[in-house]
Amino acid sequence: MSSSKKLTLKRLLIYLVLAFVPFYIIIPAMWSYFGEPVFICEDAVVAVYCFGVFGMMIPSFAHLITRLVTKEGFKNSFLGAYFKGKMGYWTASVIVPIGYSAVIAVLVWELYMDGVSFSDAFGNIGLQSAGILLIQIAYSVICFFPAFGEEWGWRGYMMPKLMELMPKPLAVLVGGVLWGLWHAPLTVAGHNFGVDYPGYPFVGIGMMCLMCTALNAFLTLLTERTKSVYPAAFTHALNNNINMTIWFLLFGSETAVEKLNGVTKFSLFLPMICVTAVGGIICFALLMKKEKPESAELDKAA
Amino acid sequence: MSGLLYKNFRLNLASMIFSLITAAFCCLTMLLVCLFAFVLPGKTPEADDMQSLTFGFAACYFLAFWLPSMASSTLFQVDESKTCCAFAMSLPQGAKGHVEAKYYYILILNLSIMFITFVSDTVTAMMTGGMTDNTLVIVLLFALVLLLSAIEIPFMIRFGSQRGMAIKGAVVGGIIIFALLYLLFGDMSWLLESDNDPLTALMEWLQSGDMVFWLSLFPYVSVIAYYLSCRISVKIYRKGAENYEQ
Numbered sequence: 001m002s003s004s005k006k007l008t009l010k011r012l013l014i015y016l017v018l019a020f021v022p023f024y025i026i027i028p029a030m031w032s033y034f035g036e037p038v039f040i041c042e043d044a045v046v047a048v049y050c051f052g053v054f055g056m057m058i059p060s061f062a063h064l065i066t067r068l069v070t071k072e073g074f075k076n077s078f079l080g081a082y083f084k085g086k087m088g089y090w091t092a093s094v095i096v097p098i099g100y101s102a103v104i105a106v107l108v109w110e111l112y113m114d115g116v117s118f119s120d121a122f123g124n125i126g127l128q129s130a131g132i133l134l135i136q137i138a139y140s141v142i143c144f145f146p147a148f149g150e151e152w153g154w155r156g157y158m159m160p161k162l163m164e165l166m167p168k169p170l171a172v173l174v175g176g177v178l179w180g181l182w183h184a185p186l187t188v189a190g191h192n193f194g195v196d197y198p199g200y201p202f203v204g205i206g207m208m209c210l211m212c213t214a215l216n217a218f219l220t221l222l223t224e225r226t227k228s229v230y231p232a233a234f235t236h237a238l239n240n241n242i243n244m245t246i247w248f249l250l251f252g253s254e255t256a257v258e259k260l261n262g263v264t265k266f267s268l269f270l271p272m273i274c275v276t277a278v279g280g281i282i283c284f285a286l287l288m289k290k291e292k293p294e295s296a297e298l299d300k301a302a
Numbered sequence: 303m304s305g306l307l308y309k310n311f312r313l314n315l316a317s318m319i320f321s322l323i324t325a326a327f328c329c330l331t332m333l334l335v336c337l338f339a340f341v342l343p344g345k346t347p348e349a350d351d352m353q354s355l356t357f358g359f360a361a362c363y364f365l366a367f368w369l370p371s372m373a374s375s376t377l378f379q380v381d382e383s384k385t386c387c388a389f390a391m392s393l394p395q396g397a398k399g400h401v402e403a404k405y406y407y408i409l410i411l412n413l414s415i416m417f418i419t420f421v422s423d424t425v426t427a428m429m430t431g432g433m434t435d436n437t438l439v440i441v442l443l444f445a446l447v448l449l450l451s452a453i454e455i456p457f458m459i460r461f462g463s464q465r466g467m468a469i470k471g472a473v474v475g476g477i478i479i480f481a482l483l484y485l486l487f488g489d490m491s492w493l494l495e496s497d498n499d500p501l502t503a504l505m506e507w508l509q510s511g512d513m514v515f516w517l518s519l520f521p522y523v524s525v526i527a528y529y530l531s532c533r534i535s536v537k538i539y540r541k542g543a544e545n546y547e548q
Contacts, residue, residue: 045428045431045432046428046431046432048432049424049427049428049432050428053420053421053424054424080304126512127512127514127515128512128514128515130515130518131512131514131515131516131517131518131519132514132518133518134515134518134519134522135438135514135517135518135521138441138445138518138521138522139437139438139441141416141441141444141521142416142420142437142440142441145416145417145420
C-alpha cells in the first residue's frame with residue numbers, strides 16, 4: 001500500500017471512529033436510563049428530538065474534527081455549489097425522492113390493500129391535500145440542516161476516501177453498509193421498525209444496510225457529479241420528510257388509512273426496499289459511466 | 303464567485319455579526335422563558351399555555367428574521383460609488399457575478415438565521431416535552447424575508463440603497479394599511495361569528511377549504527421571486543451605476 005493510501009486509510013479510520021462512537025455510547029446509555037428501547041419509550045421525547053436533529057449532525061462534526069486533527073485542510077470538501085451543466089442533477093435531487101415515495105405508496109396499496117380499488121384508496125385528492133403536500137415539501141427546507149449534517153460526513157468525506165482506497169463499485173457497497181451500521185443503535189432502539197418483528201434486531205440492521213446501500217448509490221452519484229454535497233442533503237431531507245405514509249394521510253381515504261395502520265412497520269419497509277433497490281441499481285450503472293469532459297473541469301474548479 | 307462572496311462577508315462583517323447575535327438573542331429569550339417556566343419547576347405546558355407560547359415564539363422568530371433584514375442596505379451602501387461599480391464590471395464575472403454574490407450573501411445570512419432559530423426551536427421542543435413545534439413558522443418567515451428582499455433589492459440597485467429601503471417600507475406599510483382597512487371595513491363575519499377566539503378562528507379559516515393550497519404556494523412564489531429579482535437586478539445594474547454620485 002502506498003504512503004498516500006495509508007494516510008487516506010488513517011484519516012478514514014479516524015473519521016469513522018468519531019462518527020460511530022457517540023451513537024454507540026449514547027443510545028445504550030439512554031436505554032439503560034429509561035429502562036426500555038428509546039424509540040418506543042413514551043418518556044423519551046427529548047431523546048427522539050435530540051437524535052433526530054443533533055444526532056444527524058455527528059458525521060459533520062466527525063468530518064470537521066478529522067480534517068482539523070489530521071491537518072488535511074479543506075480542499076475537496078464539497079462545500080461549493082456548481083450549477084452550470086448540472087441542473088439535471090439538482091432537479092433530480094428534489095424530484096426523485098418525492099417520486100419514489102409516491103411509487104412506494106402505490107406499491108403499498110397494491111400489496112396490502114386487497115379489495116380496495118385505487119380510486120377508493122386515494123379518494124381524497126383535492127386542492128387542500130395538495131396544499132398540505134406542498135407545505136410539507138417546503139417544510140423540508142428546514143430538515144436540510146440535519147440532512148446536511150449527515151451528508152457532509154458520509155458523502156462529503158467517507159465516500160471520496162473509500163473511492164481512493166478501492167474500486168468505485170466496492171466503495172459504494174462498503175459505504176452503504178457502513179452508513180447502515182451507523183444506524184444500527186437506532187434500529188436496535190426501535191427507530192425504523194419497532195422491536196417486535198421476526199429476527200429482531202439483526203434482520204432490521206440488515207434491511208437498513210440494504211436500504212442505505214441503495215440510497216448511497218444515488219446520493220454518491222449526486223455528490224460526485226455536482227461536486228457538491230447540497231443536492232444529496234436536499235434528497236436526504238426530502239427522503240426523511242416525504243415518506244409513503246404522507247401520501248396516504250393526505251390523499252388516502254379512511255379505509256386506506258385504517259388498512260395501513262394494520263400493516264407492521266417492518267412490512268411497510270419491504271416495498272420501500274424494492275423501490276430504492278431498483279433506483280440504486282440504476283444509479284449504480286450511471287455512476288459507473290464515464291463522466292463528460294466538462295465534469296473534469298468542474299472537478300478542477302471544485 | 304467565492305472571492306466576491308468573501309468580499310461581501312469581509313466588508314459586512316459587523317452587520318453580519320449583528321444579525322446573527324440579534325437572532326441568537328431573540329432565540330435565547332424563548333429558551334430562557336421555557337427554562338424558567340417549565341424546566342426548572344418541572345412542569346409541562348398545558349393547553350392554556352400553548353396559545354401564548356405559540357404567539358411568543360412567532361414574535362421572537364419574526365424579530366430574529368426581521369431585525370437583520372433592516373440592516374440589509376449596508377450591503378449595498380459599501381459598493382455605492384462609480385469607482386466600485388466600474389471595478390465590479392471589469393471583473394471576469396462582470397456585473398452578473400457582482401450582483402449574484404449579493405443575492406447569495408443575503409441567502410446565506412438568512413439560512414444562518416434559519417439554522418439558529420431551528421436549533422432554538424428544537425431545544426425548546428425538548429424543554430416542553432415535544433409540545434411546541436414552530437418549524438413551519440420559521441419556514442414561512444424565511445420565505446417572507448426572501449420575498450421582501452426580492453422586492454427591495456432591484457430598487458436598491460436601480461435607485462440607491464436609501465430609496466430601496468424607502469420602497470420596502472412603503473410595501474410593508476401598504477400591506478399593514480390594507481390589513482387595517484380590511485379589519486375596519488371588510489367582511490369579518492367569519493371571524494366575529496365564530497364560537498372560538500379570534501386566533502383559533504383565524505387558524506381554522508386558514509386551514510379551511512382551498513385556502514391551504516393558495517397559502518402553500520407562498521414559499522415557492524418567494525423562491526421564484528428571489529430568482530427573478532436576481533435576473534432583473536443583473537440587467538438594471540449598469541443603469542443604476544450611472545446614477546451613483548461619485
